[in-house]
Amino acid sequence: MQYKAEIHVTLKRTVNDPQGLAIRGGLHSLGFETVESVRAGKFIEVWLEADSAQEAQRLADDMSDRLLANPVIEDYRVELVAADQARTSPRSAGGGVT
Amino acid sequence: MQYKAEIHVTLKRTVNDPQGLAIRGGLHSLGFETVESVRAGKFIEVWLEADSAQEAQRLADDMSDRLLANPVIEDYRVELVAADQARTSPRSAGGGVT
Incomplete structure:
Protein backbone atom coordinates (compact mmCIF):
# COMPACT_ATOMS: atom_id res chain seq x y z
CA MET A 1 0.00 0.00 0.00
CA GLN A 2 1.17 3.51 -0.66
CA TYR A 3 1.79 5.89 2.21
CA LYS A 4 2.91 9.47 2.44
CA ALA A 5 5.18 10.57 5.26
CA GLU A 6 5.37 14.26 6.09
CA ILE A 7 8.64 14.91 7.84
CA HIS A 8 9.47 18.16 9.64
CA VAL A 9 13.15 18.74 10.35
CA THR A 10 13.86 21.60 12.73
CA LEU A 11 16.99 22.89 14.41
CA LYS A 12 17.26 22.04 18.09
CA ARG A 13 16.26 24.92 20.33
CA THR A 14 19.78 25.61 21.52
CA VAL A 15 21.26 25.78 18.02
CA ASN A 16 21.72 29.16 16.37
CA ASP A 17 19.57 29.73 13.29
CA PRO A 18 21.12 32.32 10.97
CA GLN A 19 18.50 31.67 8.27
CA GLY A 20 15.71 32.36 10.76
CA LEU A 21 17.45 35.55 11.87
CA ALA A 22 17.79 36.68 8.25
CA ILE A 23 14.09 36.05 7.64
CA ARG A 24 13.20 37.96 10.80
CA GLY A 25 15.33 40.89 9.61
CA GLY A 26 13.63 40.81 6.23
CA LEU A 27 10.17 40.77 7.80
CA GLN A 57 6.33 4.80 10.11
CA ARG A 58 9.39 2.70 10.97
CA LEU A 59 10.89 3.31 7.53
CA ALA A 60 10.26 7.06 7.74
CA ASP A 61 11.84 7.26 11.20
CA ASP A 62 14.82 5.31 9.95
CA MET A 63 15.24 7.58 6.89
CA SER A 64 15.10 10.63 9.14
CA ASP A 65 17.73 9.21 11.48
CA ARG A 66 20.08 8.16 8.72
CA LEU A 67 19.74 10.85 6.04
CA LEU A 68 17.12 13.55 6.42
CA ALA A 69 18.07 14.99 9.80
CA ASN A 70 21.40 15.57 11.49
CA PRO A 71 20.69 14.25 14.99
CA VAL A 72 23.45 16.38 16.50
CA ILE A 73 21.74 19.67 15.72
CA GLU A 74 18.27 18.79 14.41
CA ASP A 75 15.04 17.24 15.62
CA TYR A 76 12.48 15.60 13.36
CA ARG A 77 8.81 14.73 13.50
CA VAL A 78 7.12 12.21 11.18
CA GLU A 79 3.41 12.29 10.36
CA LEU A 80 1.95 9.53 8.29
CA VAL A 81 -0.86 10.56 5.97
CA ALA A 82 -3.65 8.11 5.13
CA ALA A 83 -3.16 6.03 2.03
CA ASP A 84 -6.02 7.60 0.08
CA GLN A 85 -4.51 11.05 0.52
CA ALA A 86 -1.15 9.57 -0.43
CA ARG A 87 -2.58 8.93 -3.90
CA THR A 88 -1.85 12.54 -4.69
CA SER A 89 1.75 11.51 -5.27
CA PRO A 90 3.37 13.89 -7.73
CA ARG A 91 4.40 10.84 -9.73
CA SER A 92 0.90 9.52 -10.20
CA ALA A 93 -0.31 13.03 -10.91
CA GLY A 94 2.20 13.37 -13.73
CA GLY A 95 4.32 15.98 -11.95
CA GLY A 96 7.98 16.43 -12.78
CA VAL A 97 9.32 14.25 -10.01
CA THR A 98 10.15 10.72 -11.08
CA MET B 1 -1.37 38.27 22.45
CA GLN B 2 1.37 36.05 21.16
CA TYR B 3 0.71 33.66 18.30
CA LYS B 4 2.79 31.15 16.46
CA ALA B 5 2.32 30.65 12.74
CA GLU B 6 3.59 27.42 11.17
CA ILE B 7 4.17 28.04 7.49
CA HIS B 8 4.80 25.27 4.97
CA VAL B 9 6.29 26.40 1.68
CA THR B 10 6.26 23.76 -1.05
CA LEU B 11 7.13 23.78 -4.73
CA LYS B 12 4.14 23.73 -7.05
CA ARG B 13 3.40 20.28 -8.42
CA THR B 14 4.52 21.13 -11.94
CA VAL B 15 7.89 22.54 -10.85
CA ASN B 16 10.94 20.31 -10.96
CA ASP B 17 12.49 19.55 -7.57
CA PRO B 18 16.18 18.67 -7.87
CA GLN B 19 16.61 18.61 -4.08
CA GLY B 20 13.79 16.09 -3.76
CA LEU B 21 15.36 13.97 -6.51
CA ALA B 22 18.72 14.05 -4.75
CA ILE B 23 17.11 12.95 -1.49
CA ARG B 24 15.29 10.14 -3.28
CA GLY B 25 18.60 9.00 -4.80
CA GLY B 26 20.25 9.06 -1.40
CA LEU B 27 17.42 7.04 0.16
CA GLN B 57 -3.49 34.87 10.22
CA ARG B 58 -3.70 37.91 7.94
CA LEU B 59 -0.15 38.95 8.85
CA ALA B 60 1.21 35.45 8.28
CA ASP B 61 -0.50 35.21 4.88
CA ASP B 62 0.89 38.61 3.95
CA MET B 63 4.43 37.62 5.02
CA SER B 64 4.19 34.46 2.97
CA ASP B 65 3.02 36.36 -0.10
CA ARG B 66 5.66 39.04 0.17
CA LEU B 67 8.77 37.27 1.46
CA LEU B 68 8.56 33.63 2.49
CA ALA B 69 7.21 32.07 -0.70
CA ASN B 70 7.83 32.79 -4.35
CA PRO B 71 4.27 32.68 -5.72
CA VAL B 72 5.48 31.87 -9.24
CA ILE B 73 6.86 28.47 -8.26
CA GLU B 74 5.74 27.84 -4.69
CA ASP B 75 2.56 27.29 -2.68
CA TYR B 76 2.24 27.98 1.02
CA ARG B 77 -0.01 26.90 3.85
CA VAL B 78 -0.32 28.76 7.16
CA GLU B 79 -1.44 27.09 10.39
CA LEU B 80 -1.93 29.22 13.45
CA VAL B 81 -1.06 27.56 16.73
CA ALA B 82 -2.94 28.46 19.91
CA ALA B 83 -1.43 31.20 22.02
CA ASP B 84 -0.57 28.95 24.96
CA GLN B 85 1.46 26.66 22.71
CA ALA B 86 3.06 29.75 21.22
CA ARG B 87 4.64 30.43 24.61
CA THR B 88 7.31 27.94 23.66
CA SER B 89 8.95 30.71 21.66
CA PRO B 90 12.67 30.07 21.41
CA ARG B 91 13.18 33.61 22.67
CA SER B 92 11.24 33.15 25.87
CA ALA B 93 12.87 29.77 26.36
CA GLY B 94 16.32 31.32 26.17
CA GLY B 95 17.27 29.71 22.87
CA GLY B 96 19.86 31.30 20.62
CA VAL B 97 17.42 33.16 18.41
CA THR B 98 16.91 36.78 19.39
Whole structure:
Protein backbone atom coordinates (compact mmCIF):
# COMPACT_ATOMS: atom_id res chain seq x y z
CA MET A 1 0.00 0.00 0.00
CA GLN A 2 1.17 3.51 -0.66
CA TYR A 3 1.79 5.89 2.21
CA LYS A 4 2.91 9.47 2.44
CA ALA A 5 5.18 10.57 5.26
CA GLU A 6 5.37 14.26 6.09
CA ILE A 7 8.64 14.91 7.84
CA HIS A 8 9.47 18.16 9.64
CA VAL A 9 13.15 18.74 10.35
CA THR A 10 13.86 21.60 12.73
CA LEU A 11 16.99 22.89 14.41
CA LYS A 12 17.26 22.04 18.09
CA ARG A 13 16.26 24.92 20.33
CA THR A 14 19.78 25.61 21.52
CA VAL A 15 21.26 25.78 18.02
CA ASN A 16 21.72 29.16 16.37
CA ASP A 17 19.57 29.73 13.29
CA PRO A 18 21.12 32.32 10.97
CA GLN A 19 18.50 31.67 8.27
CA GLY A 20 15.71 32.36 10.76
CA LEU A 21 17.45 35.55 11.87
CA ALA A 22 17.79 36.68 8.25
CA ILE A 23 14.09 36.05 7.64
CA ARG A 24 13.20 37.96 10.80
CA GLY A 25 15.33 40.89 9.61
CA GLY A 26 13.63 40.81 6.23
CA LEU A 27 10.17 40.77 7.80
CA HIS A 28 11.06 43.72 10.04
CA SER A 29 12.32 45.65 7.00
CA LEU A 30 9.00 44.99 5.28
CA GLY A 31 7.14 46.48 8.24
CA PHE A 32 6.18 43.30 10.11
CA GLU A 33 7.56 44.70 13.34
CA THR A 34 5.49 42.51 15.64
CA VAL A 35 7.49 39.45 14.61
CA GLU A 36 9.45 38.27 17.64
CA SER A 37 11.38 35.32 16.35
CA VAL A 38 11.61 33.01 13.37
CA ARG A 39 12.96 29.48 13.02
CA ALA A 40 13.60 27.97 9.61
CA GLY A 41 13.38 24.23 9.01
CA LYS A 42 12.74 21.69 6.30
CA PHE A 43 9.53 19.99 5.23
CA ILE A 44 10.06 16.76 3.33
CA GLU A 45 7.26 14.71 1.78
CA VAL A 46 8.07 11.06 1.04
CA TRP A 47 5.75 8.73 -0.86
CA LEU A 48 6.58 5.10 -0.22
CA GLU A 49 5.26 1.57 -0.47
CA ALA A 50 4.91 -0.41 2.76
CA ASP A 51 2.90 -3.37 4.02
CA SER A 52 1.38 -1.52 6.94
CA ALA A 53 1.24 1.90 8.55
CA GLN A 54 3.58 0.64 11.28
CA GLU A 55 6.13 -0.41 8.68
CA ALA A 56 5.82 2.92 6.85
CA GLN A 57 6.33 4.80 10.11
CA ARG A 58 9.39 2.70 10.97
CA LEU A 59 10.89 3.31 7.53
CA ALA A 60 10.26 7.06 7.74
CA ASP A 61 11.84 7.26 11.20
CA ASP A 62 14.82 5.31 9.95
CA MET A 63 15.24 7.58 6.89
CA SER A 64 15.10 10.63 9.14
CA ASP A 65 17.73 9.21 11.48
CA ARG A 66 20.08 8.16 8.72
CA LEU A 67 19.74 10.85 6.04
CA LEU A 68 17.12 13.55 6.42
CA ALA A 69 18.07 14.99 9.80
CA ASN A 70 21.40 15.57 11.49
CA PRO A 71 20.69 14.25 14.99
CA VAL A 72 23.45 16.38 16.50
CA ILE A 73 21.74 19.67 15.72
CA GLU A 74 18.27 18.79 14.41
CA ASP A 75 15.04 17.24 15.62
CA TYR A 76 12.48 15.60 13.36
CA ARG A 77 8.81 14.73 13.50
CA VAL A 78 7.12 12.21 11.18
CA GLU A 79 3.41 12.29 10.36
CA LEU A 80 1.95 9.53 8.29
CA VAL A 81 -0.86 10.56 5.97
CA ALA A 82 -3.65 8.11 5.13
CA ALA A 83 -3.16 6.03 2.03
CA ASP A 84 -6.02 7.60 0.08
CA GLN A 85 -4.51 11.05 0.52
CA ALA A 86 -1.15 9.57 -0.43
CA ARG A 87 -2.58 8.93 -3.90
CA THR A 88 -1.85 12.54 -4.69
CA SER A 89 1.75 11.51 -5.27
CA PRO A 90 3.37 13.89 -7.73
CA ARG A 91 4.40 10.84 -9.73
CA SER A 92 0.90 9.52 -10.20
CA ALA A 93 -0.31 13.03 -10.91
CA GLY A 94 2.20 13.37 -13.73
CA GLY A 95 4.32 15.98 -11.95
CA GLY A 96 7.98 16.43 -12.78
CA VAL A 97 9.32 14.25 -10.01
CA THR A 98 10.15 10.72 -11.08
CA MET B 1 -1.37 38.27 22.45
CA GLN B 2 1.37 36.05 21.16
CA TYR B 3 0.71 33.66 18.30
CA LYS B 4 2.79 31.15 16.46
CA ALA B 5 2.32 30.65 12.74
CA GLU B 6 3.59 27.42 11.17
CA ILE B 7 4.17 28.04 7.49
CA HIS B 8 4.80 25.27 4.97
CA VAL B 9 6.29 26.40 1.68
CA THR B 10 6.26 23.76 -1.05
CA LEU B 11 7.13 23.78 -4.73
CA LYS B 12 4.14 23.73 -7.05
CA ARG B 13 3.40 20.28 -8.42
CA THR B 14 4.52 21.13 -11.94
CA VAL B 15 7.89 22.54 -10.85
CA ASN B 16 10.94 20.31 -10.96
CA ASP B 17 12.49 19.55 -7.57
CA PRO B 18 16.18 18.67 -7.87
CA GLN B 19 16.61 18.61 -4.08
CA GLY B 20 13.79 16.09 -3.76
CA LEU B 21 15.36 13.97 -6.51
CA ALA B 22 18.72 14.05 -4.75
CA ILE B 23 17.11 12.95 -1.49
CA ARG B 24 15.29 10.14 -3.28
CA GLY B 25 18.60 9.00 -4.80
CA GLY B 26 20.25 9.06 -1.40
CA LEU B 27 17.42 7.04 0.16
CA HIS B 28 17.64 4.45 -2.63
CA SER B 29 21.40 4.18 -2.08
CA LEU B 30 20.78 3.53 1.61
CA GLY B 31 18.44 0.68 0.74
CA PHE B 32 15.07 2.42 1.03
CA GLU B 33 14.02 1.13 -2.34
CA THR B 34 10.28 1.42 -1.77
CA VAL B 35 10.51 5.21 -1.85
CA GLU B 36 8.64 6.40 -4.93
CA SER B 37 9.07 10.13 -4.82
CA VAL B 38 10.25 12.91 -2.56
CA ARG B 39 9.45 16.61 -2.49
CA ALA B 40 11.53 19.03 -0.43
CA GLY B 41 10.04 22.20 1.01
CA LYS B 42 10.51 24.69 3.81
CA PHE B 43 8.97 24.82 7.26
CA ILE B 44 9.04 28.27 8.86
CA GLU B 45 7.88 29.00 12.40
CA VAL B 46 7.04 32.64 13.15
CA TRP B 47 6.22 33.94 16.64
CA LEU B 48 4.38 37.24 16.49
CA GLU B 49 2.23 39.63 18.49
CA ALA B 50 -1.27 40.34 17.18
CA ASP B 51 -4.57 41.56 18.58
CA SER B 52 -6.54 38.54 17.41
CA ALA B 53 -6.14 35.21 15.66
CA GLN B 54 -7.65 36.75 12.51
CA GLU B 55 -5.05 39.51 12.54
CA ALA B 56 -2.23 37.00 13.11
CA GLN B 57 -3.49 34.87 10.22
CA ARG B 58 -3.70 37.91 7.94
CA LEU B 59 -0.15 38.95 8.85
CA ALA B 60 1.21 35.45 8.28
CA ASP B 61 -0.50 35.21 4.88
CA ASP B 62 0.89 38.61 3.95
CA MET B 63 4.43 37.62 5.02
CA SER B 64 4.19 34.46 2.97
CA ASP B 65 3.02 36.36 -0.10
CA ARG B 66 5.66 39.04 0.17
CA LEU B 67 8.77 37.27 1.46
CA LEU B 68 8.56 33.63 2.49
CA ALA B 69 7.21 32.07 -0.70
CA ASN B 70 7.83 32.79 -4.35
CA PRO B 71 4.27 32.68 -5.72
CA VAL B 72 5.48 31.87 -9.24
CA ILE B 73 6.86 28.47 -8.26
CA GLU B 74 5.74 27.84 -4.69
CA ASP B 75 2.56 27.29 -2.68
CA TYR B 76 2.24 27.98 1.02
CA ARG B 77 -0.01 26.90 3.85
CA VAL B 78 -0.32 28.76 7.16
CA GLU B 79 -1.44 27.09 10.39
CA LEU B 80 -1.93 29.22 13.45
CA VAL B 81 -1.06 27.56 16.73
CA ALA B 82 -2.94 28.46 19.91
CA ALA B 83 -1.43 31.20 22.02
CA ASP B 84 -0.57 28.95 24.96
CA GLN B 85 1.46 26.66 22.71
CA ALA B 86 3.06 29.75 21.22
CA ARG B 87 4.64 30.43 24.61
CA THR B 88 7.31 27.94 23.66
CA SER B 89 8.95 30.71 21.66
CA PRO B 90 12.67 30.07 21.41
CA ARG B 91 13.18 33.61 22.67
CA SER B 92 11.24 33.15 25.87
CA ALA B 93 12.87 29.77 26.36
CA GLY B 94 16.32 31.32 26.17
CA GLY B 95 17.27 29.71 22.87
CA GLY B 96 19.86 31.30 20.62
CA VAL B 97 17.42 33.16 18.41
CA THR B 98 16.91 36.78 19.39
